[in-house]
Amino acid sequence: MSMTLWAPIGQFLGRNTDPAKPRLGRARRLYREKIWSPILPRLVQFGILAAIVAVWEIGVKVGFIDGFFWSYPSAIFKTGMIFVTQGDAFLDTWFTLKSTIIGFVIGTGAGSAIGLAFWWSQNWAGVFQPFLIVFHAIPKFALGPLVVLVFGIGLGSKVAMAVALTIVVSALATYSGVKAVDRDSENLMYSLGANRWQVFTKLVMPSALPWIISSLRVNIGLAMAGAIVGEFISSQHGLGRVIMYAGQTFDVALIWVGTIILSILAVAIYLVVGVVENTLLKGVLKR
Amino acid sequence: MLDKARIELQDVSHVFSTPTSGSVYAIDRINLGVPEGRFASIIGPSGCGKTTLFNIIAGLEQPTQGEVTVDGQNVTGMIGIVGYMLQKDLLFPWRTVLDNICLGMELRGMPMREARERAMPYLTRYGLGGFEHRYPAALSGGMKQRAALLRTLLYDSDIVLLDEPFGALDAQTKSQMQDWLLQLWADFRKTVLFVTHDLDEALFLSDEIYVLSARPGRIKAKIEVPLPRPRTRDVFASPVFIDLKRHCLDLLFDASSPQTH
Numbered sequence: 001m002s003m004t005l006w007a008p009i010g011q012f013l014g015r016n017t018d019p020a021k022p023r024l025g026r027a028r029r030l031y032r033e034k035i036w037s038p039i040l041p042r043l044v045q046f047g048i049l050a051a052i053v054a055v056w057e058i059g060v061k062v063g064f065i066d067g068f069f070w071s072y073p074s075a076i077f078k079t080g081m082i083f084v085t086q087g088d089a090f091l092d093t094w095f096t097l098k099s100t101i102i103g104f105v106i107g108t109g110a111g112s113a114i115g116l117a118f119w120w121s122q123n124w125a126g127v128f129q130p131f132l133i134v135f136h137a138i139p140k141f142a143l144g145p146l147v148v149l150v151f152g153i154g155l156g157s158k159v160a161m162a163v164a165l166t167i168v169v170s171a172l173a174t175y176s177g178v179k180a181v182d183r184d185s186e187n188l189m190y191s192l193g194a195n196r197w198q199v200f201t202k203l204v205m206p207s208a209l210p211w212i213i214s215s216l217r218v219n220i221g222l223a224m225a226g227a228i229v230g231e232f233i234s235s236q237h238g239l240g241r242v243i244m245y246a247g248q249t250f251d252v253a254l255i256w257v258g259t260i261i262l263s264i265l266a267v268a269i270y271l272v273v274g275v276v277e278n279t280l281l282k283g284v285l286k287r
Numbered sequence: 288m289l290d291k292a293r294i295e296l297q298d299v300s301h302v303f304s305t306p307t308s309g310s311v312y313a314i315d316r317i318n319l320g321v322p323e324g325r326f327a328s329i330i331g332p333s334g335c336g337k338t339t340l341f342n343i344i345a346g347l348e349q350p351t352q353g354e355v356t357v358d359g360q361n362v363t364g365m366i367g368i369v370g371y372m373l374q375k376d377l378l379f380p381w382r383t384v385l386d387n388i389c390l391g392m393e394l395r396g397m398p399m400r401e402a403r404e405r406a407m408p409y410l411t412r413y414g415l416g417g418f419e420h421r422y423p424a425a426l427s428g429g430m431k432q433r434a435a436l437l438r439t440l441l442y443d444s445d446i447v448l449l450d451e452p453f454g455a456l457d458a459q460t461k462s463q464m465q466d467w468l469l470q471l472w473a474d475f476r477k478t479v480l481f482v483t484h485d486l487d488e489a490l491f492l493s494d495e496i497y498v499l500s501a502r503p504g505r506i507k508a509k510i511e512v513p514l515p516r517p518r519t520r521d522v523f524a525s526p527v528f529i530d531l532k533r534h535c536l537d538l539l540f541d542a543s544s545p546q547t548h
Contacts, residue, residue, distance in 0.1 A: 184373060
């Protein structure tokens, strides 16, 4: 109805207003991005990186970037070489890596155990869950000074920070997995004569495993953050301490060196966790 | 007749209390008995409480009223007495097909090796040979249901409850599975209670059919299926089958049935 009413205006505007006529005017090709050859993105990435380094270096030389505050690539490289060849680079890296891994393992393990334990009693799970969530909400870094006072300036306080950051993540993820255990499968187990322990070990644990695994990647990053914050507050070793010390002595190049090593470390750990995750998942979800 | 029953339901009712509409009768005074080695089906329109009834017989739910007896013993609300199987295969993806089938035996404390040895011949005999060390994800829908059924049957219980086990399968696989189930039932000689909404399926498989009314589920009629065994697909065209089917359809779609609470 309205179509016929508006038709003259449409015709005036040159539109196809005849309902019987196919509206080829609207036909168009679907946009599809042409995918590059696999090396091209790598080359572009390398180019971007090189450009940043070049602009930074030249910017400082020309004077529109303040080299004192920002430092510059060649100085960072020089400092890095000194740190690696003459400094405690390996000792510090190892220290940070150690507290990260220990904290990650304890936090993830204990967190998963807590989440799994919640399966045994809905009542007690209901009692403890709010505590868990409140603890999750506390900015754990704020606990740093307390943790250092209690656990000392050694490895203990760094591990404790890493655990504090990771434990709730694992506990909540695992608890979600426990809650998602298929009711029918559970009933089936019972109907086949299973006791609770059998249901727990043969059904609940394997079903929750993918949820536990899903928390690994998040946790490794959190564990490292915890370890570094622990080192920031008070420590004699570690990359966090190196960065803190560099900041206090205005050695900006060393801050960058510490950050770069940490990043490399993070990527390396991430890759390892990725491999672990895949193997574990393959073990659970057989295809 | 009823006193020879292997499994029997006496005046079983189940009431759900909902916050909005008060108490709702899911099933109302169900009486039925399945004699040893018989194949009985329960059929009814959707919402007739078939699944509630199933859960009560399986011991997963406590009825509001009435009792379930096996060999005259009250087993109301008790699990581990009847083996059951659902439309979902419930095979564990982290276990091989063989280990899934062995689950029931394993749970009863049989050493895994012995359980596997016992299960293996059945796998080959019932079309799962060569798949014993594969994982469920590698199986087709029909094979998964076969594995699930074997798991139920190998569990030492001679009463088996099947809740629409083939409901999710395509028509062709479904009819294959029905033939296969009949073969299996003839081999294992179990007492079967089969829940379905497929009338053809119920008639083809059963010795007797209980027709339930719409909510609240009540037994409207018990129908004997006098078709000779072993049955083939030819029975679908037999006059007896067609008469029975018409009779059942009349019962199922009879809207004039009295609705009392």
